[in-house]
Amino acid sequence: MTLRNVARLPVHTGPAGWNAILPPAPVLPSLAGEAGCDVAIVGAGFAGLSAARHLLAEAPGISVAVIEAGRVAESSAGRNSGFMIDLPHELTSSDYAGAGEAHDRVLTRLNRQAIDFAESVVADYGLPAGFFKRSGKINGAASTVGEQANRSYAEHLRQMGEPHEMLDAQAMREVTGSVYYTGGLFTPGTALIQPAGYIRGLAGGLAARGVRIFEGSPVTAFESGGGGWTLTTPAGRIRAARVILANNGHLESFGFKSGRLMHIMLNACMTAELPPEALRALGGRESWGITPSDPMGSTVRRISTAEGxxxxxxxxxxxxxxxxxxxxxxxxxxxxxxxxxxxxxxxxLRGIPFEHSWSGHLCLSKNAVSVMRELEPGLYSACVQNGLGTTRGTLTGIGAADLALRHNTEITRFFLAEVEPALLPPHPFDTIGANAYLRWKEWQARAE
Ligand SMILES: Cc1cc2nc3c(=O)[nH]c(=O)nc-3n(C[C@H](O)[C@H](O)[C@H](O)COP(=O)(O)OP(=O)(O)OC[C@H]3O[C@@H](n4cnc5c(N)ncnc54)[C@H](O)[C@@H]3O)c2cc1C
Incomplete structure (x- = not known):
């Protein structure tokens, strides 16, 4: 069969801050020479590693290999803000509400399955408790626009029968130590994770159970033939009966869904360790997470020694x-x-420097759907996580593993019922249009 080349490999700017604050991880081997397995997974992020764990659980004895371009937890897995959110979190809306109440109810139930899955990883693989906390989150508001977005979202939650609590400026100060926020909307179901710690722990647990994880092994070409697939990396080739692409937006680099995926770069900064006098001056709780009331605002987390x-x-x-x-x-x-x-x-905290600054990639579709399906016989996708990749990535990974095993589950049914990602305007109109829109939205949310 024809060899297909991979058009683009991941390139990262800045260190993955969450990974940088952990002790160095042992380097895993690269793929070298010829190898084989039942299922090969491209990408060691939330989707790829969740797929591997689910395969082991559902098909004991199956041989699984994960092929990762870089180091584990150096990609978006170690660059995100670590909110595993249970509720609708639609970044393209003005208040996170999703595609309607019935859809949001199902998605919330599935998101909670993903959060339970992560909790089971922490328990089974012995991860430190600080890497996964069911502490809830607050949508912080700092302007009338933000407060209005919180009220609108609270109404949506009321209709869904979801618990939530409105916080005033004083309550926000007690949590954050900051007088900046004028109000907040607390919801209890979010887990705050140390994303790099969680991903490293998940990879370590899988490796201890026989999953071969290859780092520094970008897949540069792939082909089907002889009832399976062969993946090529710079120093090796691996043959597998089935392959799961769990490389999010790089699905397009493999030639799929071209012109339908929106590649968004998000950036984050992490301060140096706060000295005791700064902690005293700041006050508030030692660990909390704020998402902006308007999706285009700033996410802020305070972490403690338990997270690094x-x-x-x-x-x-x-x-x-x-x-x-x-x-x-x-x-x-x-x-x-x-x-x-x-x-x-x-x-x-004006004098406290940022110790780490980084950029990361997330992949949206205009109509907020994922790509979790069989692309070609024996080739599956667990990609396009939209704004909530920790949770959605976990779900699409589990779903793709189920598809590869021919299991019909609530997760597979949900994603298989989704339509194709909507077509985007051609280049450069997509870039010009999207950036103008994002800048306008960001300006509107400038206080948030
Ligand atoms: C700054 C920032 C903040 C964010 N905050 C949050 C948040 O709080 N909550 C949330 O849910 N989401 C958040 N996200 C989004 C989230 O990080 C991603 O959606 C999530 O990491 C997607 O998981 P994934 O496993 O699908 O993909 P990734 O984590 O990107 O993993 C895919 C892997 O595939 C590998 N890969 C790609 N191409 C190849 C190849 N050719 N060969 C081999 N390997 C390859 C990559 O190296 C990568 O490790 C944030 C993202 C950023 C950048």
């Missing part, structure tokens, strides 16, 4: 890059903006 240090992590709204990369100049510009936002929220 007393620090604050801030993430800013995104921009569209079909090339799936951020330049160093783009990142420097955004870091400047994040510093301003940080100083406004935490004036007592």
């Amino acid at each position: 240090g007393n620090r604050i992590v801030i993430r800013q709204g995104g921009y569209y890059r079909p090339g799936m990369q951020t330049s160093a100049a783009d990142l420097a510009r955004v870091v400047h903006g994040m510093r301003r936002k940080f100083d406004r929220r935490f004036p007592t």
Whole structure:
């Protein structure tokens, strides 16, 4: 069969901060020479590793290999903000509400399955308790626009029968130590994870149970034939009866869904360890997570020694890059903006430097659907996680594993019922249009 080349490999700008604050991880081998397995998974993120775990659970004795381009937890898995959110979290809406009440109810139930799955990983593989906390989250508001978005979302939650609590400025100060927020909307179902710690622990648990994980092994070409698939990396080839692509937006680099995937770069900064006097001046709780009331605002987390240090992590709204990369100049510009936002929220911490700044890639579709299906015989996809890749990635990974095993489950039925990602305008109109829209939305949400 014809060999198909992979058009683009992941390139990261800045370190994955969550990974950088953990002790160094042992380097895993690269794929070298010829190898074989029942199922090969491309990508060691939430989707790929969840697929591997589910395969082991459902088909004991199956041989599984995970082929990762870089290091485990260095890609978006170690770059995200670590919110595993149970509720609708539609980034393209003005208040996160999704495609309607019935759809949101099912998605919420499935998201909770993903969070339970992550909790079972922590228990079964002995991860530190600080890497997964069911602490809930707050949608913080700092303007009338933000407060209105919170009220609108609270109404949606009321209709769904979901518990939530409105917080006033005083309550927000008690949590965050900051007088910046004028209000908040607390929902209890979110788990806050140390994303790199969780992914490393999941990879370690799988490796201990016989899954072969190859780092530094970008898949550069692939082909089908002889009832299976062969993946080529710079130093090796692996043959598998079935392959799961769990590489999110790089699905397009493999030649699928071209012109239908929106590649958004998000950036984040993490402070240096806060010294005791700064912690005293800040006050508030030692660990919390705020998502912005308007999806285009800033996410902020305060973490403690249990997650790798007393620090604050801030993430800013995104921009569209079909090339799936951020330049160093783009990142420097955004870091400047994040510093301003940080100083406004935490004036007592003005002198504390950002120790790590990074950019990461997430993949949306215009109509907020994923691509979890059999693309060609024996080739499956667990990709396009939209704004909630920790949870959605876990679900699409489990779903793709089920598809590969020919299991019909609530997860497979949900994703198989989704339509194709909507077509985008051609280049460069997609980029110009999307960035103009994102800048306008970001400006509207500038206080958030
Ligand atoms: C700053 C930021 C904040 C975010 N915050 C949140 C949040 O709080 N909550 C949330 O749910 N989501 C968040 N996200 C999104 C989330 O990180 C992603 O959606 C999620 O990581 C997707 O998981 P995944 O397993 O599908 O893909 P990834 O984590 O990207 O994993 C895919 C893997 O495939 C590998 N790969 C790609 N091409 C190849 C190849 N050719 N060969 C071999 N390997 C390959 C990559 O190296 C990568 O490791 C955030 C993202 C960013 C950037």
